[in-house]
Amino acid sequence: MMRTFKxxxxxxxxxxxxxxVAAHRASDSFVTLTVxxxxxxxxxxxxxxxxxAADPVDxxxxxxxxxxxxxxxxxxxxxxxxxxxxxxxxxxxxxxxxDDLLVNDRLDGRYAWLSLSAVCGDVPRQLGVDYRFLxxxxxxxxxxxxxxxxxxxxxxxxxxPQQPRIVLAPGATSRLSxxxxxxxxxxxxxxxxxxxxxxxxxxLLPAVLLxxxxxxxxxxxxxxxxVEVTGVVTAFTLAHSVTLSLAALDVVRLPSRxxxxxxxxxxxxxxxNNLVPVVTRRRWAMAIVFGLVHGFGFASVLAxxxxxxxxxxxxxxxxxxxxxVGQVAIVLVFVPLAYVFRHSTKYERWLLRPGSAxxxxxxxxxxxxxxxxx
Amino acid sequence: MHRVxxxxxxxxxxxxxxxLARPAVAAPWRPADDAQVLETLTRTGSAQALxxxxxxxxxxxxxxxxxLVRAYIERSRREGDPRLLGYAEGLLQRWPxxxxxxAEILLLRATALQSRHAFDEALDVLDRALQQQPDLGQxxxxxxxxxxxxxxxxxxxxxxxxxxxRSAPFVATLCGLGVRGLAGERxxxxxGLLAIEREAAAQAPAVRRWYQAELAxxxxxxxxxxxxxxxxxxxxxxxxxxxxxxAAYADLLIGQARYEDAIALTDGYVRVDVVQxxxxxxxxxxxxVPHQAIDAMDETFRLARLRGQPLHQREEVLFALDVRRDAQxxxxxAQANWQEQRExxxxxxLLRAALAANDATSERExxxxxxxxxxxxxxxxxxxxxxxP
Numbered sequence: 001m002m003r004t005f006k007x008x009x010x011x012x013x014x015x016x017x018x019x020x021v022a023a024h025r026a027s028d029s030f031v032t033l034t035v036x037x038x039x040x041x042x043x044x045x046x047x048x049x050x051x052x053a054a055d056p057v058d059x060x061x062x063x064x065x066x067x068x069x070x071x072x073x074x075x076x077x078x079x080x081x082x083x084x085x086x087x088x089x090x091x092x093x094x095x096x097x098x099d100d101l102l103v104n105d106r107l108d109g110r111y112a113w114l115s116l117s118a119v120c121g122d123v124p125r126q127l128g129v130d131y132r133f134l135x136x137x138x139x140x141x142x143x144x145x146x147x148x149x150x151x152x153x154x155x156x157x158x159x160x161p162q163q164p165r166i167v168l169a170p171g172a173t174s175r176l177s178x179x180x181x182x183x184x185x186x187x188x189x190x191x192x193x194x195x196x197x198x199x200x201x202x203x204l205l206p207a208v209l210l211x212x213x214x215x216x217x218x219x220x221x222x223x224x225x226x227v228e229v230t231g232v233v234t235a236f237t238l239a240h241s242v243t244l245s246l247a248a249l250d251v252v253r254l255p256s257r258x259x260x261x262x263x264x265x266x267x268x269x270x271x272x273n274n275l276v277p278v279v280t281r282r283r284w285a286m287a288i289v290f291g292l293v294h295g296f297g298f299a300s301v302l303a304x305x306x307x308x309x310x311x312x313x314x315x316x317x318x319x320x321x322x323x324x325v326g327q328v329a330i331v332l333v334f335v336p337l338a339y340v341f342r343h344s345t346k347y348e349r350w351l352l353r354p355g356s357a358x359x360x361x362x363x364x365x366x367x368x369x370x371x372x373x374x
Numbered sequence: 375m376h377r378v379x380x381x382x383x384x385x386x387x388x389x390x391x392x393x394l395a396r397p398a399v400a401a402p403w404r405p406a407d408d409a410q411v412l413e414t415l416t417r418t419g420s421a422q423a424l425x426x427x428x429x430x431x432x433x434x435x436x437x438x439x440x441x442l443v444r445a446y447i448e449r450s451r452r453e454g455d456p457r458l459l460g461y462a463e464g465l466l467q468r469w470p471x472x473x474x475x476x477a478e479i480l481l482l483r484a485t486a487l488q489s490r491h492a493f494d495e496a497l498d499v500l501d502r503a504l505q506q507q508p509d510l511g512q513x514x515x516x517x518x519x520x521x522x523x524x525x526x527x528x529x530x531x532x533x534x535x536x537x538x539x540r541s542a543p544f545v546a547t548l549c550g551l552g553v554r555g556l557a558g559e560r561x562x563x564x565x566g567l568l569a570i571e572r573e574a575a576a577q578a579p580a581v582r583r584w585y586q587a588e589l590a591x592x593x594x595x596x597x598x599x600x601x602x603x604x605x606x607x608x609x610x611x612x613x614x615x616x617x618x619x620x621a622a623y624a625d626l627l628i629g630q631a632r633y634e635d636a637i638a639l640t641d642g643y644v645r646v647d648v649v650q651x652x653x654x655x656x657x658x659x660x661x662x663v664p665h666q667a668i669d670a671m672d673e674t675f676r677l678a679r680l681r682g683q684p685l686h687q688r689e690e691v692l693f694a695l696d697v698r699r700d701a702q703x704x705x706x707x708a709q710a711n712w713q714e715q716r717e718x719x720x721x722x723x724l725l726r727a728a729l730a731a732n733d734a735t736s737e738r739e740x741x742x743x744x745x746x747x748x749x750x751x752x753x754x755x756x757x758x759x760x761x762x763p
Binding site for chain 1: 411
């Protein structure tokens with residue numbers, strides 16, 4: 001009794017003062033299925049460790065899994081596939097086939113990549129997936145399922161002993177938040193960058209036009225357009241540099257939800273101003289006011305990347321310059337084209353007005369999202 | 375002049391951004407050589423070994439199953455490997471639930487649940503085990519641990535006291551002092567711990583290590599950092615594989631801005647995520663940006679959230695605060711973590727997150743929650759001072 005108690009004590013004491021358990025890289029596999037009409041294709045990525053736990057792939061038992069061994073195990077894996085992963089369409093089972101075996105290096109280790117395909121008769125309205133891999137060996141294991149219609153939105157599900165089966169409608173209209181998740185995935189900085197770019201574009205769209213007696217007319221010469229553009233961009237740059245620096249050096253801090261909402265609002269207003277011109281002559285003033293807000297937005301991106309403790313100022317300047325270069329590139333591309341086409345009656349009708357309208361609507365969506373906190 | 379429709383031009387600008395937003399595609403590859411070793415495996419995790427274990431469980435071979443489950447849980451904790459915990463639970467689930475399950479099996483189940491941070495479930499299973507076998511000392515000890523993590527100090531103290539007649543009295547004393555130290559008697563408990571130092575030296579290694587861990591924690595809360603450091607070092611000398619002790623020591627070093635020391639301490643143990651996190655924080659503070667390690671950790675948290683398994687929340691708060699500098703994410707994780715764990719470190723990260731997010735409401739709430747805690751902690755006090763200048 002005493003001995004088992006001591007043994008148990010050794011185990012439990014480890015977790016005693018601990019309680020903070022190691023942040024685990026849990027056991028997951030990744031099933032990706034794409035529906036393209038009737039055929040379904042995709043892949044199943046299984047961690048080699050998990051495969052070795054489910055099947056004696058290490059044939060010689062030397063604890064080193066070679067490519068030869070993995071390949072040789074493929075016929076057996078094909079036979080067992082049906083026990084582990086099943087797909088059915090509108091209730092009728094589809095035959096899932098392993099077309100190929102490759103290897104994939106993910107961030108947390110090496111996975112077997114099984115290329116899959118299935119033909120399910122007709123175009124499936126409802127796709128059922130049954131996942132039972134490792135359920136009897138490791139109840140903590142999960143299958144992360146990503147289902148997509150070719151070229152369309154994706155749906156994600158987590159399958160495991162608690163939920164071994166899911167039925168999805170592949171063609172379901174994407175929810176707005178799902179669409180945004182897809183965009184947001186790992187490219188946050190571009191997302192933030194886009195609204196700055198669009199704000200700038202909103203201000204630049206009418207730069208090659210003059211508002212005259214409630215009508216738009218093309219500017220008479222390039223110089224006028226350039227003066228306008230320079231004024232707007234310089235004002236925007238100066239303003240956001242100031243607030244970016246203040247925020248990045250922790251002199252001023254604003255809640256990010258407020259900042260992001262204000263940035264979205266600025267795009268709405270700038271775009272709307274093109275449709276119902278309120279500010280016509282001093283767009284640079286708009287650029288300054290809203291530039292101050294955008295600077296805080298840049299700061300949050302910078303914060304996410306983290307300013308190093310050494311060479312902080314230099315990094316800050318570098319980031320700023322990077323932003324400037326990006327803007328200049330856009331201006332250099334957009335303005336000459338806009339100038340060339342400014343005479344076209346279509347410019348106002350097909351670019352300025354619908355372009356601004358689209359920008360305004362897009363920004364309105366962002367504004368609502370960010371304000372509500374989606 | 376070649377005319378590109380202005381409408382198409384406008385659309386292109388919008389679409390360019392969307393196209394750029396597509397995430398990087400995975401790139402699988404085909405090895406060229408049959409002899410190329412793709413992965414090093416363990417005997418424990420081999421299909422054969424697991425099948426034998428399953429057979430033992432199906433055959434109700436209690437001795438074998440009990441030994442295996444304990445080994446899996448112990449190794450899982452040491453190596454920060456959740457798969458081993460999964461194998462333990464896989465074996466336990468083969469044992470029929472119900473009146474027939476021996477108390478020892480219930481205890482093992484509770485231990486596995488605790489390792490997964492399913493604290494309330496674990497307590498329920500422990501209660502059942504104790505109903506069957508009230509003398510099961512380990513069950514009282516596990517119960518005390520969980521209640522302490524949840525901040526339920528009076529019940530934790532009671533559970534500690536139950537150990538007195540059921541196991542070594544020293545264990546009961548140490549358990550009790552640990553709880554009292556958090557429950558508002560910091561200095562008395564610290565004196566108590568120091569008083570039993572000699573007795574501690576005569577205990578088994580696991581108990582000695584536990585003693586050093588409690589001592590280090592109490593000394594840190596009392597602001598005696600140099601003494602705390604000595605206790606951490608002694609504890610790690612007894613068991614270099616104690617990852618939570620190493621992580622706590624690393625936190626102390628980082629708190630004192632001794633980043634190189636923290637890196638040296640955590641080096642070689644970064645396969646375990648709690649230690650890897652401190653390693654990353656120290657690196658970031660020194661201006662390094664190990665992108666791959668950071669992304670890997672991010673994916674761990676992302677997948678955990680997707681799975682709905684709240685195992686990482688305290689770590690995610692620190693990651694969000696000190697690596698990603700994302701105050702909103704830190705606050706969300708801190709609030710979720712607080713529902714589960716209420717140790718002094720959880721209070722500190724909650725407050726740090728609330729302060730960083732610059733959100734008056736959350737700050738007020740955090741202060742109210744933390745104010746209700748009896749714990750005395752100089753580091754927490756320092757943070758509170760910055761909140762109420």
